[in-house]
Amino acid sequence: MIEKEYRQQLIKKQRIVIKIGSSSLTHEETGDINLDKMEQLVRVLTDLSNQGKEVILVSSGAIAAGRRALGICEKPKEKSVKQACAAVGQARLMMLYQKLFAEYNQSAAQILLTKYTINDSTSRQNAHNTFLELAKMKVIPIVNENDTVATDEIEFGDNDTLSALVAALVGADLLILLSDIDGLYTDDPRKNDKAEFISIVPGITKEILAMGKGAGSNVGTGGMSTKITAARIALGCGADMVIANGANARIIRDIIAGKTIGTLFLADGEGGIKLKDYLRREGQESPQEFKDKIPGIRIC
Numbered sequence: 001m002i003e004k005e006y007r008q009q010l011i012k013k014q015r016i017v018i019k020i021g022s023s024s025l026t027h028e029e030t031g032d033i034n035l036d037k038m039e040q041l042v043r044v045l046t047d048l049s050n051q052g053k054e055v056i057l058v059s060s061g062a063i064a065a066g067r068r069a070l071g072i073c074e075k076p077k078e079k080s081v082k083q084a085c086a087a088v089g090q091a092r093l094m095m096l097y098q099k100l101f102a103e104y105n106q107s108a109a110q111i112l113l114t115k116y117t118i119n120d121s122t123s124r125q126n127a128h129n130t131f132l133e134l135a136k137m138k139v140i141p142i143v144n145e146n147d148t149v150a151t152d153e154i155e156f157g158d159n160d161t162l163s164a165l166v167a168a169l170v171g172a173d174l175l176i177l178l179s180d181i182d183g184l185y186t187d188d189p190r191k192n193d194k195a196e197f198i199s200i201v202p203g204i205t206k207e208i209l210a211m212g213k214g215a216g217s218n219v220g221t222g223g224m225s226t227k228i229t230a231a232r233i234a235l236g237c238g239a240d241m242v243i244a245n246g247a248n249a250r251i252i253r254d255i256i257a258g259k260t261i262g263t264l265f266l267a268d269g270e271g272g273i274k275l276k277d278y279l280r281r282e283g284q285e286s287p288q289e290f291k292d293k294i295p296g297i298r299i300c
């Protein structure tokens with residue numbers, strides 16, 4: 001198949017996880033929440049839900065919103081400060097999301113996860129059941145890491161990885177990562193003007209891994225390396241993944257309409273880290289147990 005045909009396949013995607021980074025939700029100059037962008041996002045997501053698609057939003061922005069509310073200018077380094085910012089910011093973020101979704105009569109739910117939720121079979125099962133139930137009720141879950149309780153041992157640390165694990169958990173067929181970059185380049189385009197854009201990635205090769213060495217922005221957490229980790233998890237679990245620029249949420253519609261936008265990573269069930277390997281590496285339970293516990297999950 002040629003790229004255009006792969007892109008056309010995205011039209012059929014039914015269960016879609018969309019991750020939006022803090023940089024795509026805030027004003028670059030002030031760090032304040034960008035209401036216009038949030039409104040766009042909410043409208044596009046509601047419209048996807050109206051089309052009968054199952055949508056899950058993984059939204060960053062809690063720390064950024066809290067830090068702004070508390071008048072903290074620099075990105076906090078100390079964990080307790082980050083947690084305090086998240087505690088203030090997550091509530092603000094949800095208040096805004098609820099208000100905006102309510103305008104379209106769309107219900108939204110908050111789901112806060114830690115690595116413990118994914119690693120512990122009972123918590124994972126409960127999270128899985130909740131996601132499925134919400135999908136039946138046509139509610140859009142808004143997921144974030146439970147930053148206020150996440151300690152070093154149980155934190156994902158970035159929402160790229162979290163969103164890939166959510167995609168695996170619910171058996172999503174598409175993961176879209178919206179960030180402040182257009183997609184994957186052969187090198188960091190901010191430093192190397194010869195860096196070439198890559199539109200389609202048929203599998204994670206050593207060369208692709210080597211390209212995942214990008215820096216993060218002032219507000220977000222993940223760089224290109226966390227996006228490549230996300231790709232390895234998502235692809236290995238049967239979901240295609242797209243990295244695209246979240247400057248305008250309408251890009252989501254264009255991606256799902258099959259337009260050639262961002263970088264498309266193709267799920268092939270081979271070559272990437274599979275979720276079972278991810279869990280095994282983390283020293284967790286056996287893949288078989290994972291598979292038995294969650295029928296919806298695709299363990300390759």
Ligand code: GLU
Nearest residue numbers: 060061062063158159221
């Ligand atoms: N959970 C963090 C927040 O809401 C974001 C982590 C990330 O940006 O990847 O601020």
